[in-house]
Amino acid sequence: VQPSSRATIRDVAARAGVSVATVSKVLNDRYGVAAATSARVREVIAELGYEASLVAQSLRNHRTNVLGILVADLEPFSAELLKGAGDAIRHTGFELVIYSACGHAIDHVGWERRSLTRLSGTLIDGAVLVTPTVIEARYAAPVVAVDPHTGPCDLPTIDADNLSGAKNAVEHLLALGHRRIGLVGGRRDLQSAMLRESGYRQAFADAGIRVDERLMVDGEYDPEVTRTVVGGLLTSRRRPTAIFAANDVSALATVDVAGSLGLRVPEDLSVVGFDNIPESALSTPPLTTVEQPIREMGHRAVDLLIALIRGERPGLTHVTLDTRLVIRGSTTAAPPPRRQTGRQ
């Protein structure tokens, strides 16, 4: 009996022998519908399995009760963040749409501006932007950024203490006796990456040691890019005895490359990452890394977004959470000095 395509409000109206306006009223519990009519309409709705199209609805209404989270890709960091976001949304009455550019993003700077523009005003009441590639304060809907872009930014943001985290990581390596410590940098457009680099530099400065710029490469938080640049770094004549990678994904890629070059981690190369994604504890060896509370960041971002949507003016619109060094098996004392300076 049912047509293969979805039933529309018109199908319901026709079948119930009323106008679409009446059906709409029933749907939205508006006053001014006779009890009998209402009952009849509900019956038909159930019969047809009718549900209002979210798209059509949100084209008319401006409030949808749907939150958006925009991620460039679904990798461990964003997946972890989503769990926290889910925790926060549960029982708030909001629903959630996660929009992923799925890699399109990489070549297309500003993907989230595009996506956000396409979705906001219609479909979503506000959005959380994860590692956005642009700074822009003016949007049609409330927006919260997680791990924001560099540059002045009036968007409410959630991030972690990247500077101290990175500093601690490098201090840990220095304390183990390492001096030739490489840096695999992150996406240079993100504050987090720049702060992690600053932390690296500060640790050296505090120790009174000069950094060797030739040991700094750019991994862009990307495993593939990291593979390439780390390959170069580790086969160069003066390869480092330790590497601080700006996120776990690049750290894991680094460990992998080291292995394929016949270098043992941590005996020949110590590696520290950043993030503490679940995968890092599971790798062989388990990764020493800087933990940031990813789930909590997702949770906080959603809390803040909801407050904004409700028109509250939250006191704190820029939250920075603590980081913490987690020492596992990928770091150990530096090899004796003669091996460091000698040719490999």
Added chain:
Amino acid sequence: VQPSSRATIRDVAARAGVSVATVSKVLNDRYGVAAATSARVREVIAELGYEASLVAQSLRNHRTNVLGILVADLEPFSAELLKGAGDAIRHTGFELVIYSACGHAIDHVGWERRSLTRLSGTLIDGAVLVTPTVIEARYAAPVVAVDPHTGPCDLPTIDADNLSGAKNAVEHLLALGHRRIGLVGGRRDLQSAMLRESGYRQAFADAGIRVDERLMVDGEYDPEVTRTVVGGLLTSRRRPTAIFAANDVSALATVDVAGSLGLRVPEDLSVVGFDNIPESALSTPPLTTVEQPIREMGHRAVDLLIALIRGERPGLTHVTLDTRLVIRGSTTAAPPPRRQTGRQ
């Protein structure tokens, strides 16, 4: 200059001094627009930062190039599955919308039918349903189910070999000398849960041992529910020496409850889970569990969905992937018989 709300195609048209139809043509690269006009329009588009509303577009067109994944909630299993889905979608030209009912789902059986109806036909070209609560083959758009509902189901599905997995898990416990093995069952509406229970029973049958129905409780794949029922089980007079939990989330909750009751895992209670979510390897002790290839399941589901959307008729519309027992630290040999039969 810009209004605070988003620019529409009309704003662009007005500003460029053309009709909306012309703008639309430029937007969609249709023929029949003078080069000069086209250039002028593009200029205005850039100037205004205009992007077509996905909602309005998909209300008109029926093809959107957007895939949907519907999850009841964002927990470790679905998060892991999303990573696999992301892998599959990357470079396909499709974008992805993940729709999460965020816990609303729990009280509302059929949430995915509702959501799917609200989204399909408009907004998405097809969807992957994760642990759906209903069987229904007729939808407006192609649909693939992961870990499907019980009952006959003509939907294309992706799942894992739940029966063997569970059987292996229980055989492992039996081999360790356990006889009083509890079962924390899963959602009784899902095939996976029922098959895991069957595997449990089969292992006992093959060993020629009768199962004790009093040792079987329902955790519904939910940590809270599990806490309650396992609490009862572990404080009963004849508590089991081992528990097979139908998924890792319940297994981890079981370990937790045991701990709070003063029972050591694995010395006083062995625990086996199912799924091998990242969290299971990270827990203390690391969880012995049955691995199912969650990421691959996500990947396969998307591959299949895309094939369906493209109108191909894929040969295999019901894929069952292998499972594998991963032995870690939460299981050990059963305590000597006298402790088993004696009162605790």
Added chain:
DNA sequence: GTGAAAGCGCTAACAG
């Protein structure tokens, strides 16, 4: 109480 009509932003005929 109920329905006709306008319009949300966009696209696809079809005239001009």
Added chain:
DNA sequence: CTGTTAGCGCTTTCAC
């Protein structure tokens, strides 16, 4: 080449 028009599914005045 360009603009006018109709309509996607829905909600909301505003007459009847």
